[in-house]
Amino acid sequence: MFIRKLFYGWKDEYQKDVRYGLKGKKLFEHKSKFQKITIFESKRYGKALLLDNCWMTAEKQEKQYHECLVHPALSSAEELNNVLIIGGGDGGSARECLKYRELKQLKLIEIDKDVIEISRKYLSGIGNNCWSDPRLNIQIDDGIAWVKQVKDNSFDAIIIDGSDPKGPAKGLFNKEFFHNCKRILKSKGVFAAQTESPEAFERTHIESVKVIREVFKNADPLYGNVPIYPSGWWSWTFASESSRRYLNPIIARSNQISKTCEFWSPRWQKGSFDAIPAHLERKLKS
Amino acid sequence: MFIRKLFYGWKDEYQKDVRYGLKGKKLFEHKSKFQKITIFESKRYGKALLLDNCWMTAEKQEKQYHECLVHPALSSAEELNNVLIIGGGDGGSARECLKYRELKQLKLIEIDKDVIEISRKYLSGIGNNCWSDPRLNIQIDDGIAWVKQVKDNSFDAIIIDGSDPKGPAKGLFNKEFFHNCKRILKSKGVFAAQTESPEAFERTHIESVKVIREVFKNADPLYGNVPIYPSGWWSWTFASESSRRYLNPIIARSNQISKTCEFWSPRWQKGSFDAIPAHLERKLKS
Numbered sequence: 001m002f003i004r005k006l007f008y009g010w011k012d013e014y015q016k017d018v019r020y021g022l023k024g025k026k027l028f029e030h031k032s033k034f035q036k037i038t039i040f041e042s043k044r045y046g047k048a049l050l051l052d053n054c055w056m057t058a059e060k061q062e063k064q065y066h067e068c069l070v071h072p073a074l075s076s077a078e079e080l081n082n083v084l085i086i087g088g089g090d091g092g093s094a095r096e097c098l099k100y101r102e103l104k105q106l107k108l109i110e111i112d113k114d115v116i117e118i119s120r121k122y123l124s125g126i127g128n129n130c131w132s133d134p135r136l137n138i139q140i141d142d143g144i145a146w147v148k149q150v151k152d153n154s155f156d157a158i159i160i161d162g163s164d165p166k167g168p169a170k171g172l173f174n175k176e177f178f179h180n181c182k183r184i185l186k187s188k189g190v191f192a193a194q195t196e197s198p199e200a201f202e203r204t205h206i207e208s209v210k211v212i213r214e215v216f217k218n219a220d221p222l223y224g225n226v227p228i229y230p231s232g233w234w235s236w237t238f239a240s241e242s243s244r245r246y247l248n249p250i251i252a253r254s255n256q257i258s259k260t261c262e263f264w265s266p267r268w269q270k271g272s273f274d275a276i277p278a279h280l281e282r283k284l285k286s
Numbered sequence: 287m288f289i290r291k292l293f294y295g296w297k298d299e300y301q302k303d304v305r306y307g308l309k310g311k312k313l314f315e316h317k318s319k320f321q322k323i324t325i326f327e328s329k330r331y332g333k334a335l336l337l338d339n340c341w342m343t344a345e346k347q348e349k350q351y352h353e354c355l356v357h358p359a360l361s362s363a364e365e366l367n368n369v370l371i372i373g374g375g376d377g378g379s380a381r382e383c384l385k386y387r388e389l390k391q392l393k394l395i396e397i398d399k400d401v402i403e404i405s406r407k408y409l410s411g412i413g414n415n416c417w418s419d420p421r422l423n424i425q426i427d428d429g430i431a432w433v434k435q436v437k438d439n440s441f442d443a444i445i446i447d448g449s450d451p452k453g454p455a456k457g458l459f460n461k462e463f464f465h466n467c468k469r470i471l472k473s474k475g476v477f478a479a480q481t482e483s484p485e486a487f488e489r490t491h492i493e494s495v496k497v498i499r500e501v502f503k504n505a506d507p508l509y510g511n512v513p514i515y516p517s518g519w520w521s522w523t524f525a526s527e528s529s530r531r532y533l534n535p536i537i538a539r540s541n542q543i544s545k546t547c548e549f550w551s552p553r554w555q556k557g558s559f560d561a562i563p564a565h566l567e568r569k570l571k572s
Contacts, residue, residue, distance in 0.1 A: 017329040023303040232518020271560025
């Protein structure tokens with residue numbers, strides 16, 4: 001009993017004089033070429049992944065993030081022949097994309113191969129069957145550089161599933177990158193990106209939405225909850241050139257997908273696009 | 287410098303192997319007849335109130351809670367002659383109610399007079415001018431017993447602003463109490479209650495909504511965010527006998543109130559009633 005207690009402790013993420021911690025024990029830690037990767041077995045949410053001491057995902061608390069990032073885009077894009085994920089090395093976004101039977105090819109560009117290897121080993125429930133799905137093509141590369149050499153109009157949907165704008169994910173929040181995303185996306189395709197917490201990282205959130213709106217004709221933030229992330233309040237932003245088509249899931253697809261979801265539903269999505277706090281609505285207009 | 291550091295530390299709320307902490311220093315602690323009352327000066331959110339080591343409110347992070355609890359009810363009730371708050375000793379809900387110029391009388395029943403006294407002294411920005419508003423009538427009493435002796439159809443709106451269902455707030459989550467609230471509420475009045483976190487206290491949340499639905503003909507949960515509460519994801523439930531009138535703010539009132547709000551707006555409210563996670567929608571139907 002005494003020995004067991006020695007192994008259990010608290011692991012906290014610190015942000016701006018606030019901390020959020022889970023009880024459990026560290027299973028594995030590794031310094032990759034890009035970042036510190038930690039696997040922590042938490043009592044509450046199962047095995048969790050941290051990058052540079054920030055909570056990224058956990059086995060029993062990842063659906064609200066991955067469902068909310070993927071489905072507003074994939075349920076509304078005109079076609080699903082070619083879909084691109086930048087980041088997403090834990091496999092959760094790929095798993096949600098591969099639920100669409102009509103999806104033909106899914107390209108995943110992850111900068112850090114160690115994130116994929118460690119996720120496949122320790123967090124196999126998150127990627128689930130995605131790793132063996134023949135439609136998935138993984139490439140280890142810098143997504144910011146990679147998109148520059150892709151041909152115009154190549155993808156039906158693009159999902160940016162990166163971490164906070166520091167370290168390897170820094171360039172995922174700038175205008176040139178978004179311009180390249182627009183260029184390689186079909187005009188009736190849909191772009192999706194996690195755009196940080198409207199509370200803990202309010203300035204980054206507002207700037208990201210504004211920059212995406214400068215690049216795409218149509219773009220809107222959607223608000224939801226990821227309790228392991230700073231403040232628990234999160235956002236994703238969706239964009240498309242031709243129309244605000246991401247507001248309206250295609251019914252046949254949403255009927256197929258809804259059953260498999262714990263958080264996402266067409267109703268939830270409709271509400272979450274409107275659930276913008278008054279002060280942010282004012283700041284985004286100004 | 288060394289001495290200053292000695293005073294600063296972390297204060298955490300612990301729930302189910304998760305902790306949420308703020309950096310700062312304890313200013314005051316007192317054991318009242320009902321609970322431990324702590325005032326903590328946090329670096330991030332200013333002075334904060336804890337009851338029995340749980341975060342209740344903080345100067346710079348209380349509007350999302352109080353605006354979301356009060357305005358869906360008060361913007362939609364038929365009249366605002368008499369409004370009742372049970373709990374709410376920090377004054378935040380009273381402040382939001384008193385924004386309505388047509389409100390004539392506001393009764394606040396708080397069980398613990400020390401919460402009011404300490405809030406008035408340390409958190410004066412939360413109650414603000416409410417304490418000197420002649421429309422406010424404070425009574426120190428047990429709200430659960432008090433409602434039993436109130437005449438039928440006495441109030442236009444009832445706001446239940448209690449803490450978690452343990453300690454003095456336990457009886458605020460049961461059927462007999464809700465029945466009394468319905469009895470003393472006018473049929474075109476609106477009932478509002480905080481109904482806990484759909485994540486950290488999922489079972490309590492679901493049971494509360496179900497019981498309120500057994501008592502009132504119409505009742506719906508609304509979902510939002512209070513970062514200092516467990517999981518950051520919170521809910522409030524609104525009910526009315528005559529119709530789901532709480533879904534539709536009266537325009538003249540919402541025009542008056544919106545300008546003063548940081549979080550609440552008719553658009554935010556509309557979205558937040560729909561932003562119900564798929565698994566909860568299924569559980570609430572069953």
